[in-house]
Every structure is written in structure tokens, then in C-alpha cells.
Amino acid sequence: MxxxxxxxxxxxxxxxxxxxxxxxxxxxxxxxxxxxxxxxxxxxxxxxxxxxxxxxxxxxxxxxxxxxxxxxxxxxxxxxxxxxxxxxxxxxxxxxxxxxxxxxxxxxxxxxxxxxxxxxxxxxxxxxxxxxxxxxxxxxxxxxxxxxxxxxxxxxxxxxxxxxxxxxMDFDIVTIREDIALDVALRYLRRIGSLPDHTDKLFVVDRHDVLRGVLPLKRLVVNDLDSEVTDVMADDAVVFHPEDTADEAAKAFERYDLVTAPVVDENNRLVGRLTVDTVMDYIREEAESDMLSMAGLREEEDIFASVWKSVQNRWTWLAINLVTAFVASRVIGLFEGSIEKVVALAALMPIVAGIGGNSGNQTTTMIVRGLALGQISGHNTKSLLIKETGVGLLNGLVWGSVLGVIAYFLYDNVALGMVMTAAMTLNLLLAAVMGVMIPTVMSTRFNRDPAVGSSVLITAVTDSGGFFIFLGLATIFLL
Amino acid sequence: MxxxxxxxxxxxxxxxxxxxxxxxxxxxxxxxxxxxxxxxxxxxxxxxxxxxxxxxxxxxxxxxxxxxxxxxxxxxxxxxxxxxxxxxxxxxxxxxxxxxxxxxxxxxxxxxxxxxxxxxxxxxxxxxxxxxxxxxxxxxxxxxxxxxxxxxxxxxxxxxxxxxxxxxMDFDIVTIREDIALDVALRYLRRIGSLPDHTDKLFVVDRHDVLRGVLPLKRLVVNDLDSEVTDVMADDAVVFHPEDTADEAAKAFERYDLVTAPVVDENNRLVGRLTVDTVMDYIREEAESDMLSMAGLREEEDIFASVWKSVQNRWTWLAINLVTAFVASRVIGLFEGSIEKVVALAALMPIVAGIGGNSGNQTTTMIVRGLALGQISGHNTKSLLIKETGVGLLNGLVWGSVLGVIAYFLYDNVALGMVMTAAMTLNLLLAAVMGVMIPTVMSTRFNRDPAVGSSVLITAVTDSGGFFIFLGLATIFLL
CATH class of the missing domain: 1.25.60.10 (MgtE N-terminal domain-like)
Known part of the structure; x- marks a missing residue:
């Protein structure tokens, strides 16, 4: 062993x-x-x-x-x-x-x-x-x-x-006819001498290769030797077409606990089979690629790839991030006059942006997962928005108040504390709304993989938005 | 069909x-x-x-x-x-x-x-x-x-x-003895009448339930009826113990393309079996939980959970993030004097911190994946560090220079441009080193899941570090 x-x-x-x-x-x-x-x-x-x-x-x-x-x-x-x-x-x-x-x-x-x-x-x-x-x-x-x-x-x-x-799909298929008895089928198999890996069923076809059903080995070995294949076979097997997406196939394998499944063409003719090991590899790769692309990495990078290859793999999203960071910087630039007068704003503004980014990322991650599982579509976006804004409001009021009090003690300025609380709440609401909308719109309107870079996008919104809300409120109420 | x-x-x-x-x-x-x-x-x-x-x-x-x-x-x-x-x-x-x-x-x-x-x-x-x-x-x-x-x-x-x-594991095991002929085995199966789902092999045990080997159905159906089980069975099957981790089992299922495998106790007695559908569910759940925990969410959240439940699920990492944001804010607080004199610093500093965070997250994600796949251990941390600092250095010099030139044009200040370039380069080096070290140390020293919250931690380091490096350099060279 x-x-x-x-x-x-x-x-x-x-x-x-x-x-x-x-x-x-x-x-x-x-x-x-x-x-x-x-x-x-x-x-x-x-x-x-x-x-x-x-x-x-x-x-x-x-x-x-x-x-x-x-x-x-x-x-x-x-x-x-x-x-x-x-x-x-x-x-x-x-x-x-x-x-x-x-x-x-x-x-x-x-x-x-x-x-x-x-x-x-x-x-x-x-x-x-x-x-x-x-x-x-x-x-x-x-x-x-x-x-x-x-x-x-x-x-x-x-x-x-x-x-x-x-x-x-692969082509390791063993086929039999439906009108033979099980002992004939068994004799035929013994003549073949060995079966391909993962063979858990035989495919029952007519002489034009049209799929009639499948005969699981575990039925073959428990049924009477003189029953015919047609009486024992399953005719409601899950079948796939070559043009089906691997994603749907993977879900079907998980849902219906399949080990192998026939692949047929448009005339229901058997062209290959799909096996659970291939599907499992696909699931693993997909999960990894989702994780990598949320961080803005392309599909796969050998951990020992050369520096130059790695730079190429990562530069797209770094460049996008550079643009969004530049935009955020220009938003701050609008308020340089206010910062000159109340320098505390410079120290406090990254808190508003940072917590917003973190909270937005939590929402986006939930939604990306829900989309991947097919749990989210048009009919429930509204209830998700309501729930997430609820979470954002509650977190904003609680943590915003904590930070407002801290800001008050640090700078001995009540108005500054209140601006802090208000800005936190508003930015967390923004994070909640955009955290739902960015992946949903990417997936439903533009038909794109919502995992790709959604983290970079939500952070961009909560950064620029956070700076604008906080510095804007400060300019109105403090100066 | x-x-x-x-x-x-x-x-x-x-x-x-x-x-x-x-x-x-x-x-x-x-x-x-x-x-x-x-x-x-x-x-x-x-x-x-x-x-x-x-x-x-x-x-x-x-x-x-x-x-x-x-x-x-x-x-x-x-x-x-x-x-x-x-x-x-x-x-x-x-x-x-x-x-x-x-x-x-x-x-x-x-x-x-x-x-x-x-x-x-x-x-x-x-x-x-x-x-x-x-x-x-x-x-x-x-x-x-x-x-x-x-x-x-x-x-x-x-x-x-x-x-x-x-x-x-489950307990749907069908066992036979090794000293019987295949036709006896087949007769026995026909008497049972039906086999549990996913049965691709029978487990061969002695009368003390000690596992002797496994008999795949596909061998049972192709071999001579008068051969004995012992001649046909595989005696090098992969076996598991109840205390093995699911993670190891999942890797073994993928590596050796298993459908079912026996689980034995310390005396090699058969106690159950593991099936590929359970393993596939586990892989899917693990991948999701990694993705969620990198964003600082606990294992699972029903997308329609109540606002209150969701707040509870997310508050731990939000609170940690609050503390790290507060630290970053205090780092800026140290340099309020410098910002008062050169207000442009307030607008530029989030760029340094932001790009550092993005780049650090890319590194951390790669490393978390490598750790999960078992590709990273003591022997190659050094070459990874060298590679990632190389990537960080190259990105820092290229993007740092771009931003340095932009800063020069915006504020007409050569020294400010040069500080920007230097700070970007140093912060990307910090991001590279910490992006490798945080998940590796979490996993090897503290034996913790490196996916949990590593994104929040790396961002904390690159934020505080970025502000400190940029404002520190500016204070030295600009004032």
C-alpha cells in the first residue's frame, strides 16, 4: 500500500x-x-x-x-x-x-x-x-x-x-451495442483485455455511433447475465457537447457527482468523453486564476519566471493602478488650499480612503464569488444593494464615530471629528454600492470575467471618492 | 439524454x-x-x-x-x-x-x-x-x-x-476476500444487487478487516473468470488515514487521478473510503475560502445574510485595517510640518503608498499560491526574494521615473521629482521583500494559513512604509 x-x-x-x-x-x-x-x-x-x-x-x-x-x-x-x-x-x-x-x-x-x-x-x-x-x-x-x-x-x-x-475531452471510449446480453458484453470486454483509466461506464451506441445510453460497470457486474444491455443501461445520462463551456461542465460534474460523461455532436453521435480528473484540474486552475486576476495578475506565472517575464505579466494592472492613483492625487490637488490651512486633513484622509477600500473589497469579493456560483443575476441585484448599503451604513456609523472621537482628541476640533464621521459613512456607502455594481456590470453588461482587476477598480473608486468626500466636507464646514 | x-x-x-x-x-x-x-x-x-x-x-x-x-x-x-x-x-x-x-x-x-x-x-x-x-x-x-x-x-x-x-470519508464500502475466484466475486455482487455510488473498486480484506489490496471493477470485468482476486487486485493502492489532512488527500487525488480510495486505521484495517466527489467539493470550498480570506472575510457568508450577520463576519479585519490605517495616519502626522511647507507632498504621497500596495499584493498572491501548491519551502525562499526584489527594482525605476517627471511638470520642482522616483523605488523594494516574507513567515514559522488577511497586512506595511519613505526623503532633501 x-x-x-x-x-x-x-x-x-x-x-x-x-x-x-x-x-x-x-x-x-x-x-x-x-x-x-x-x-x-x-x-x-x-x-x-x-x-x-x-x-x-x-x-x-x-x-x-x-x-x-x-x-x-x-x-x-x-x-x-x-x-x-x-x-x-x-x-x-x-x-x-x-x-x-x-x-x-x-x-x-x-x-x-x-x-x-x-x-x-x-x-x-x-x-x-x-x-x-x-x-x-x-x-x-x-x-x-x-x-x-x-x-x-x-x-x-x-x-x-x-x-x-x-x-x-478525450477519446478513450469503449462502446457496445444495446441489443446484446450482459454475458456477451462481458466476454467482449475480456477479449479487449484492459480498459482505459477512469472507465466507470461503457457507452451504448447504435451502428451510426448515435448514443443510446450508458452502461455503468457497477450495473454490469450486479445484473443477470442474460439481461440485455438495453434493459440495464441508463438512458438519462448527462451528456455534453464539444462547444459547451468547461465552466458549465464543471458545475454539472459537481452537481450530479459524475466520474465520466459522454460528449456528443449535434446529431447525438458520440465523439468523446469527459473525465473527472480533467474537470478537477480545470476547477483548480480556474480557482487559481480567479485569485490571481483579482490581484491584477495574468493567468499564470511560474514562481521562478525571469524578472523580465514577471514584469511583463504584471505591468498592465500596475499601469492602470498608476493612472487611478494619479487621479486620486489630482483630487487631493484640488484641495491643496484647504490642506495648507488645516494640515491635519493630510494625516486623516488616508484613513477614510483606506477603510473604504478594504470594505469595498470585501463586498466585491462576495459578489465575484456569488457570480461565479451563478447565484447572482438581474432579479436579486436590488436586494444585494440594499443589504450591502445596510452593512456599509452600520459600519460607517460605528467606525466613523470611533474615528471621529479619535480625531477630536488628537486635534481638539469638534467639527473635524464630525467631518471625519460623515466622510467615513459616505465613503463606506459608496464602497458598498460600487462593490456590488462594478463586478455585476462587468459580468452582465460587458460579459467580462468579474474577477479580473475588480479589486483594483473598487480601490480606485474608494480612494478618489474618499479623498473628495472628506476634503470636500472639510472645505465646506471647517474653513 | x-x-x-x-x-x-x-x-x-x-x-x-x-x-x-x-x-x-x-x-x-x-x-x-x-x-x-x-x-x-x-x-x-x-x-x-x-x-x-x-x-x-x-x-x-x-x-x-x-x-x-x-x-x-x-x-x-x-x-x-x-x-x-x-x-x-x-x-x-x-x-x-x-x-x-x-x-x-x-x-x-x-x-x-x-x-x-x-x-x-x-x-x-x-x-x-x-x-x-x-x-x-x-x-x-x-x-x-x-x-x-x-x-x-x-x-x-x-x-x-x-x-x-x-x-x-464515507462508509459505503464493498469488501471481498482475496482467495476467491473472479466468477465467485461476480456471483457475490449479483447477489448484493446494487453497488454504492462511485464504486469503481472493491476493497480486498482479510477476515480481520485488514486491507490487502483493491480490485478495480475494470479489472474484474476484463480478467479470466477463474483467476483469483489476489492475482488481479492492485496491492499498491494509495491509502489514507482518518487523521490525514483533506488538503493532502486532495493533492493525492489530483496527482494520482483517483476516483475512490480506502481509508485505514493504524493497524491497516479498513475503516471507510474517500470519494472524488467529496474531494472535489473540498477543493472548491478551499479555493473559495482562500479567495474570501485574502480579502479578510471569514469562511463563508450567505450572500443574503442579514446585515447584522454580515457585519459580524467582516468586522475583525475592518478593525485590524482601522488600526493599520491609524498607524499610517500617525506616520503622516510626524511630518505635518513638512506638509505645511510643501503642500504638494499631501497630493503625491498616496501614489507612492498605493502603487506599493498594489505591487505588494501581486507578490503576496503569487507566494500564497505557491505555498498552497507546496512549491515554496525553506530551500527556495532566497531565490524568490532575489527575483521579487528584481521585479520591484525594475518597476520602481521605470514607474518611479515616469511619476518623477510628472511631479516635476506639475510642481516645477526638480528635487520633488527626484524624491518621488527614489521613494517609489524604495517602497516597491519594501513591497517585494514584505510580499514574500509575510506569507512565508505566517506559513512556516506560525503555521498559519497564509491566505488569511495577508492582503490587509501587506497593504498596511506599504502604506505606512510608503508615507514614511516619501515624507522622510522630502523632509531631508526639500526643506
Missing amino acids: ADIQESKESLQESLQQVITLLNKHRLVEDLVHKQDMPKQELVQTLVHKQNLAELQKRLDSLHPADVAYILEALPLEQRLDVWDLVKAERDGEILLEVSDAVRQTLIADMDSDELLAAAEQLDTDELADLAPDLPKDVLQELLESLDSRNRERLQSALSYPDDAVGAL | ADIQESKESLQESLQQVITLLNKHRLVEDLVHKQDMPKQELVQTLVHKQNLAELQKRLDSLHPADVAYILEALPLEQRLDVWDLVKAERDGEILLEVSDAVRQTLIADMDSDELLAAAEQLDTDELADLAPDLPKDVLQELLESLDSRNRERLQSALSYPDDAVGAL
């Missing part, structure tokens, strides 16, 4: 061992470079070779997913050292396991022949995952090397966007 | 229909209240009843997960109206499907008898999910109503923390 606790420890251990061996290896290489004495060289080359052999042995013993984990956890230079040691015939499956960003660094290190060799080890649906990252000439050569059926499948898979069922 | 596109449309449609019927129902009720004429009453009661009957029929036709979706998308009052219409014998399964926050609102609306009746429809592992939300007296009565085996199971499941395998 593979104990999960042990396997976790041994994974961390493997990583440590790989790093230790790599360091030894580098040490020897450095020595060889520095001391160019022939005798020593011989010895060092020997040590060197031992190290490498040990490292290679360690890598060979690991599951492809575990090698992928080690590659992702290593900085670029060490990562490529390890990658060179991985057996060529495992390249394909490991490339599938690593994240997109890391895969690009590995592919950049391989020549055409290596890439082709790696690709040849893969199934068509796996190739479709890899293909977008391959150089054009390699992809062309790869297409030519496939038989016509698989070429068609690959081209069709590539024709769907990344987040369509057509791009996620 | 249940077409997924249709099913999604019909789900939205169902929600709309339910809302329309609910509104009609309210309208009639209002009329009955207002016009107390006996004749009209009769007619209205009839219309009323028709509406309710139609609504009830609609609800009865829906999958429990779909009813749960509708309940979650309705404000509290309407939600309880619908809940009253759901058939009592479906209460249990629907309570399992709704989110924790919504479940609490539904349970609060039920009396002890209704709760007991709902609980009695559930399996022990399902009861374990529900139990923490039940009133104490109901839970006590429930425990007494169970037989000793199930009571033990329930108590043991409740003894594990929410995020342990022991709390997630």
Missing part, C-alpha cells in the same frame, strides 16, 4: 535529495572548471558520474506527477539540469503534468527531434493539451505523422477554445 | 418560474389581508392554492442539487417560503447540498421533529456533515436513535476536525 503520509514525506524528501545531488554536481563541475589538472579531472569525472547516476535513479523511481512537482519547485537553471536527466521516453507524460508556464521553459530547452519524440508517446487528447505550446514546424510535422482519424481529432480539439468541453 | 445546455437553461428557467409563482402567491396573500370580504376570499384562496400546487410540482421535479441552487439564490424570506413547500422526505438530501451558511438559515426554520425526520433519511457519513449545525438536543436524540455500529461511526467522524480525512 502507498501510504499517503509516507508518500508526502517521501516527495519532500525526494525534492531535498534532488537538490543535494544537484548541488554536489555543480560543486564538482565548478572544481573541474577551476582546476584543470588531468589527474584530478579523472577522479572528479568519476564522482560526477556517480552523482548523476544516483540522481537519475531517483528520478526514474518517481511518478510523472511527482517529477513535475520537483521541476516546478526548482529555479530555472536547476530545473533544466533535472529535465536533462529525465529519461526521454517519460518527457511526454511529464510535460502534461507541469503547469503551462513551467512547460514553456522546458519546451524552450528541447530541440525539434526531442519534442517530436516526446509527442509521439501521447494520446491524441493529450497532444491537444501540448500542441499550443509547440513550435509551429514541430506541430506541422506532428500532424503529418498521425493517421487521418487521429489527425482529424487533434485538429478538431485544437479548434475549440481552451475552456470548451471540446478542448478537454 | 439530459443535455447539459438544456439543463442549465432549465435551471435558470426554474428559478425564474419559482420567483414568478412566489410573487403571485404574495400578491394574493396581500389581497386577502386587505379586502376582508368573504366571497372574494373564497376565490382568492382557490387561486392561492393553485399557485402553491404549481410551485410545489415544479420543485418536486428538480434534482436536490438544483433545489439547493434555487434556495441559495433567493433572499431569506422567499427562501423560507420555498423551503416550506419542499417535500419533507427530501429535506435531508437538500440540506446536504446547500452551503453551510444557507443551511443554518434553513435549520433555524425547522422544529426538532422536522429535523429528526430529515436526519433519519441520511447515511452516517452524511449525518456527520449535518450534525455540527444541529441543535444539541436534536443531535442527542439522533445519536440515541442509531444502532451501536452507526453511532460509533458518527461519533468517530465528529471527532475529527472538518479538514481531516476522517470527517470526509
Whole structure:
């Protein structure tokens, strides 16, 4: 038995061992470079070779997913050292396991022949995952090397966007006819000899490949051997179309607890299947990408990406943030006269803006989540607005009063304290309204992903708005 | 076949229909209240009843997960109206499907008898999910109503923390002995007549319930009928222990593409199983909770929770934010003399703080993700620090220069421009260092979830730090 606790420890251990061996290896290489004495060289080359052999042995013993984990956890230079040691015939499956960003660094290190060799080890649906990252000439050569059926499948898979069922499905389908008895079906399976991973059901089709139903293995093994497939199969299975979005498919998998599901074309002909492991990877990636994009990062960044790549990945939202910060600064600029007269305003204004930003972000995060779960649409935006403004009003009055009292004690100025309370309340109301509206409008009017940068936008509104409200009220009531 | 596109449309449609019927129902009720004429009453009661009957029929036709979706998308009052219409014998399964926050609102609306009746429809592992939300007296009565085996199971499941395998596992296990032939096994299964959901493998145990291996159904159906279980079973299956964390289990399910896996005690005796649907729910919930907690929200908030509940959910981090904003304000207070002399400082300082906060949040988000994926540990913190300070330095020099030039043009002051550039660069370096350190130290030193509030903390540092650096440099070089 593979104990999960042990396997976790041994994974961390493997990583440590790989790093230790790599360091030894580098040490020897450095020595060889520095001391160019022939005798020593011989010895060092020997040590060197031992190290490498040990490292290679360690890598060979690991599951492809575990090698992928080690590659992702290593900085670029060490990562490529390890990658060179991985057996060529495992390249394909490991490339599938690593994240997109890391895969690009590995592919950049391989020549055409290596890439082709790696690709040849893969199934068509796996190739479709890899293909977008391959150089054009390699992809062309790869297409030519496939038989016509698989070429068609690959081209069709590539024709769907990344987040369509057509791009996620695989072709490992086992089909049977509906008019045979279960013992015939079982004999047929024994002749096949082995079933693809995740096979929890057989697909029942007619001779035009039109899907008639599905036969779960767990029904196959408990029913009478002389019943016919048609009597035992489920004909109300959930089916997908290649153009369905992965998001809908993921929700259906969760809702109906699916393990595999058939994918059919517009004529109800079976074209592939979707499996729970693909869906689970998709859910994980989506959740991560939501989290990253709320902070204004693009989809994926290898944590060891070069400085230059990281700057490129992050610059868009930094630039947007720069513009919004500049606007906020100009709002303050409008009131420089007031600040000159009451310098306390300069010290107090960031509190109003900051709390507004924090509160607005809380609201936006709730709404982004509700939108992602499909809980929010036109019919309930109004009740959400009412609730959130209620929360904003209550928080504004409570915390605004606390801060008003503090401001009064600090600067011995009652009017200043009251302006503080009023400004806090108004800015939290603004934060509540915009916190609901920004993601909802982005999603319903502009059909955009509300997670992308909504945090930057709400902060922009509460900053400029907070400064304007606070300094405006101060100018009216204090001067 | 249940077409997924249709099913999604019909789900939205169902929600709309339910809302329309609910509104009609309210309208009639209002009329009955207002016009107390006996004749009209009769007619209205009839219309009323028709509406309710139609609504009830609609609800009865829906999958429990779909009813749960509708309940979650309705404000509290309407939600309880619908809940009253759901058939009592479906209460249990629907309570399992709704989110924790919504479940609490539904349970609060039920009396002890209704709760007991709902609980009695559930399996022990399902009861374990529900139990923490039940009133104490109901839970006590429930425990007494169970037989000793199930009571033990329930108590043991409740003894594990929410995020342990022991709390997630179920008891729907089908076991066989290793020394029987496959055709005997098949005959045994046919006698059982049906297998639990998600059964993709049988668990092979000896007569002391010690796990010997697993027999995937897909091996059972392709191998010779006279081979023995022991020859066909897999003896290297991934196994879990009840005290393993759900997080490790989820990673193992993703890594090794599992559908179900055995859970064993310290003596390797089979105590339950873990299924992919539970793991997928856990992954979804974890991802959401990470996203929420980065914004300083507690685990879960029903989007239609009362204002008061929402205020409670959010106040901790708002209060922390208040303290950090107050500190930042006091930092500015130190430099009030400088601001009085050069009022432009008040307008420019939020830019330095704001960009620092944005950039720090990008770094922190990357690191939180890397920590969650297990890619970051002691050995690579240093290279991450080097990389992130590189990004910070480059961004600081580029954007700092842009802002320096703008500040120069706005205020016609070369020194002010240079202070701006220097302050931006230093604050982005601070953001980079703290953006790496805050989540890493929280996770490795204090063993805390780095997602919780790290966004609030990094913003606090870049605000106070930004103000201090900018105003400090200005005081030294401009006055």
C-alpha cells in the first residue's frame, strides 16, 4: 500500500535529495572548471558520474506527477539540469503534468527531434493539451505523422477554445451495442483485455455511433447475465457537447457527482468523453486564476519566471493602478488650499480612503464569488444593494464615530471629528454600492470575467471618492 | 439524454418560474389581508392554492442539487417560503447540498421533529456533515436513535476536525476476500444487487478487516473468470488515514487521478473510503475560502445574510485595517510640518503608498499560491526574494521615473521629482521583500494559513512604509 503520509514525506524528501545531488554536481563541475589538472579531472569525472547516476535513479523511481512537482519547485537553471536527466521516453507524460508556464521553459530547452519524440508517446487528447505550446514546424510535422482519424481529432480539439468541453475531452471510449446480453458484453470486454483509466461506464451506441445510453460497470457486474444491455443501461445520462463551456461542465460534474460523461455532436453521435480528473484540474486552475486576476495578475506565472517575464505579466494592472492613483492625487490637488490651512486633513484622509477600500473589497469579493456560483443575476441585484448599503451604513456609523472621537482628541476640533464621521459613512456607502455594481456590470453588461482587476477598480473608486468626500466636507464646514 | 445546455437553461428557467409563482402567491396573500370580504376570499384562496400546487410540482421535479441552487439564490424570506413547500422526505438530501451558511438559515426554520425526520433519511457519513449545525438536543436524540455500529461511526467522524480525512470519508464500502475466484466475486455482487455510488473498486480484506489490496471493477470485468482476486487486485493502492489532512488527500487525488480510495486505521484495517466527489467539493470550498480570506472575510457568508450577520463576519479585519490605517495616519502626522511647507507632498504621497500596495499584493498572491501548491519551502525562499526584489527594482525605476517627471511638470520642482522616483523605488523594494516574507513567515514559522488577511497586512506595511519613505526623503532633501 502507498501510504499517503509516507508518500508526502517521501516527495519532500525526494525534492531535498534532488537538490543535494544537484548541488554536489555543480560543486564538482565548478572544481573541474577551476582546476584543470588531468589527474584530478579523472577522479572528479568519476564522482560526477556517480552523482548523476544516483540522481537519475531517483528520478526514474518517481511518478510523472511527482517529477513535475520537483521541476516546478526548482529555479530555472536547476530545473533544466533535472529535465536533462529525465529519461526521454517519460518527457511526454511529464510535460502534461507541469503547469503551462513551467512547460514553456522546458519546451524552450528541447530541440525539434526531442519534442517530436516526446509527442509521439501521447494520446491524441493529450497532444491537444501540448500542441499550443509547440513550435509551429514541430506541430506541422506532428500532424503529418498521425493517421487521418487521429489527425482529424487533434485538429478538431485544437479548434475549440481552451475552456470548451471540446478542448478537454478525450477519446478513450469503449462502446457496445444495446441489443446484446450482459454475458456477451462481458466476454467482449475480456477479449479487449484492459480498459482505459477512469472507465466507470461503457457507452451504448447504435451502428451510426448515435448514443443510446450508458452502461455503468457497477450495473454490469450486479445484473443477470442474460439481461440485455438495453434493459440495464441508463438512458438519462448527462451528456455534453464539444462547444459547451468547461465552466458549465464543471458545475454539472459537481452537481450530479459524475466520474465520466459522454460528449456528443449535434446529431447525438458520440465523439468523446469527459473525465473527472480533467474537470478537477480545470476547477483548480480556474480557482487559481480567479485569485490571481483579482490581484491584477495574468493567468499564470511560474514562481521562478525571469524578472523580465514577471514584469511583463504584471505591468498592465500596475499601469492602470498608476493612472487611478494619479487621479486620486489630482483630487487631493484640488484641495491643496484647504490642506495648507488645516494640515491635519493630510494625516486623516488616508484613513477614510483606506477603510473604504478594504470594505469595498470585501463586498466585491462576495459578489465575484456569488457570480461565479451563478447565484447572482438581474432579479436579486436590488436586494444585494440594499443589504450591502445596510452593512456599509452600520459600519460607517460605528467606525466613523470611533474615528471621529479619535480625531477630536488628537486635534481638539469638534467639527473635524464630525467631518471625519460623515466622510467615513459616505465613503463606506459608496464602497458598498460600487462593490456590488462594478463586478455585476462587468459580468452582465460587458460579459467580462468579474474577477479580473475588480479589486483594483473598487480601490480606485474608494480612494478618489474618499479623498473628495472628506476634503470636500472639510472645505465646506471647517474653513 | 439530459443535455447539459438544456439543463442549465432549465435551471435558470426554474428559478425564474419559482420567483414568478412566489410573487403571485404574495400578491394574493396581500389581497386577502386587505379586502376582508368573504366571497372574494373564497376565490382568492382557490387561486392561492393553485399557485402553491404549481410551485410545489415544479420543485418536486428538480434534482436536490438544483433545489439547493434555487434556495441559495433567493433572499431569506422567499427562501423560507420555498423551503416550506419542499417535500419533507427530501429535506435531508437538500440540506446536504446547500452551503453551510444557507443551511443554518434553513435549520433555524425547522422544529426538532422536522429535523429528526430529515436526519433519519441520511447515511452516517452524511449525518456527520449535518450534525455540527444541529441543535444539541436534536443531535442527542439522533445519536440515541442509531444502532451501536452507526453511532460509533458518527461519533468517530465528529471527532475529527472538518479538514481531516476522517470527517470526509464515507462508509459505503464493498469488501471481498482475496482467495476467491473472479466468477465467485461476480456471483457475490449479483447477489448484493446494487453497488454504492462511485464504486469503481472493491476493497480486498482479510477476515480481520485488514486491507490487502483493491480490485478495480475494470479489472474484474476484463480478467479470466477463474483467476483469483489476489492475482488481479492492485496491492499498491494509495491509502489514507482518518487523521490525514483533506488538503493532502486532495493533492493525492489530483496527482494520482483517483476516483475512490480506502481509508485505514493504524493497524491497516479498513475503516471507510474517500470519494472524488467529496474531494472535489473540498477543493472548491478551499479555493473559495482562500479567495474570501485574502480579502479578510471569514469562511463563508450567505450572500443574503442579514446585515447584522454580515457585519459580524467582516468586522475583525475592518478593525485590524482601522488600526493599520491609524498607524499610517500617525506616520503622516510626524511630518505635518513638512506638509505645511510643501503642500504638494499631501497630493503625491498616496501614489507612492498605493502603487506599493498594489505591487505588494501581486507578490503576496503569487507566494500564497505557491505555498498552497507546496512549491515554496525553506530551500527556495532566497531565490524568490532575489527575483521579487528584481521585479520591484525594475518597476520602481521605470514607474518611479515616469511619476518623477510628472511631479516635476506639475510642481516645477526638480528635487520633488527626484524624491518621488527614489521613494517609489524604495517602497516597491519594501513591497517585494514584505510580499514574500509575510506569507512565508505566517506559513512556516506560525503555521498559519497564509491566505488569511495577508492582503490587509501587506497593504498596511506599504502604506505606512510608503508615507514614511516619501515624507522622510522630502523632509531631508526639500526643506
